[in-house]
Amino acid sequence: MERRSVRRGTRRRHDLLLSLLRQGTTRVEDLAEALSVSASTVRRDLSRLGAEHLVARTYGGAVVPESFHERPITDSARVQTVAKAAIAAAARELVPPDGTIFLDAGTTCAALARILVESPDFGHLTVVTRGLETAMILTEASFVDTIILGGRVRPLSHGLVGPLTELGLDRLTFDVAFMGADAIDVHRGIGEPTLEETAVKERIAAAARQTTVLADATKLREPAAPAWTRFDPGWLLITDTEAPDDLEDRAAAAGVAVIRAEPARPTDENRTSTPVS
Template sequence: MNDRLTARDRRRAIVDMAWTDGRAGVGQLAAHFGVTESTIRRDLALLTSQGQLARTYGGAMAHGLVYEASLGQRAREGFRQKQAIAAWAAEQIGPGETVLLDAGTTTGQLARELREREQLTVVTIGLTVLNELADADGVDVLCLGGRLRHISQGLVGPFAEAALERVTADRAFLGADAVTVENGICEANLEQTRLKEMMMTRAEQVYVLADASKLGQRPFHAWARMPATWTLVTDDGAPPAEVERFRAAGVEVIVTGTKAAT
């Protein structure tokens, strides 16, 4: 791609690609235009704020085309950012604790960080978490059960909710399709938001693990309300203005570095 392309022309081309291909991914766009992923994220944030695109997992789509990405699609996006977020989250967990882990790719990374732990109990609804901890002999793993949502590989519904009422935890680590100051966690499905709200009531401390692309976005219309006190854990690609909006609302925000330069 011509490295003399102006930022304005690049953003116009990004919109064209989103409408032509249905979706424009951060990594794909960075390679196509020969710029960093951080530059593309800033472009997408601006285009979203102008109403030209709708943000989705690791990229953006033309308005009216937003869909729920599969777990496999999400796993390919923002891998280093999720690693950094998961590494920080793992450091917060002490011996003898019981933790609730949501379904998702970032919580799956967190489970991987916990594989060598001893005297730890993990309660989860996520198949990614179960797979990571299947042979972790030092970790006591409890699966809440429920109906499997194939697209997210998470368990939801009344069976999961009934089991959750029987346990408490020191910490809950939740994923999100998106998260906003005003409305909390955004998801594609109301069963997911209900279960997340219940998980938050069963833990002493609540963390939302959300990479920078999810902050301030509204891809769907199902929301989980947040407790009075919670912590947002994101990465250093998060727009400073968005981070400050959360902090101004009383949310503790942790901004992690990435393990490799983008």
């Protein structure tokens, strides 16, 4: 009975310890004080929780590692809208007036698709996509020949994956491939929720003369994704002005070029005026 009580006490202390870590208390000494136990007890607890993969040890303490959560496309469409619009506008400058491009699934690539169909200065553009929303937008433009790849539709992203998708990619080449990502690391490449996604992204990059990744700054702060696609040096990242200050230096060391897209300034027509009282 006493041993069971001790186990309950340990579990309760572990729960409190995890709660403190999630709230930002990470140093051993601070944790010990908050729990009214010795520092050595906290270290033993952290070692046990680390063995269970519930915490990640750091110098002098620990953190709770964040898990990767793929966001549904309907939710993604409501966040970082200004940054995505700026990135899409910068990417539009890289689209050839005539030629073939690849446009990925995802909301940032869909924003680029919207800009393309509203641009009157293109010749005849062929756009290949694996995104359902992207394809629907592109069909609005008479000068765009829209090709959608076959495959299995992923429920969250509405992107196509699988052998049929890869089969189509094996028969195509692109002047530029514009790709989205769930996470970005200039050394590791782009992070995705599944190995299927990474396989598709690798085929896309192999078929493109230029690989360009469109990703807002939050993707640079994402926790480690389950799967990664590494590109050859020379790819381009278009992000927004909220990206880390040292991004360009780290990217240059990895052979990656970076464009920071500035948000559009409001025009006199859409700027709201404040009435004078």
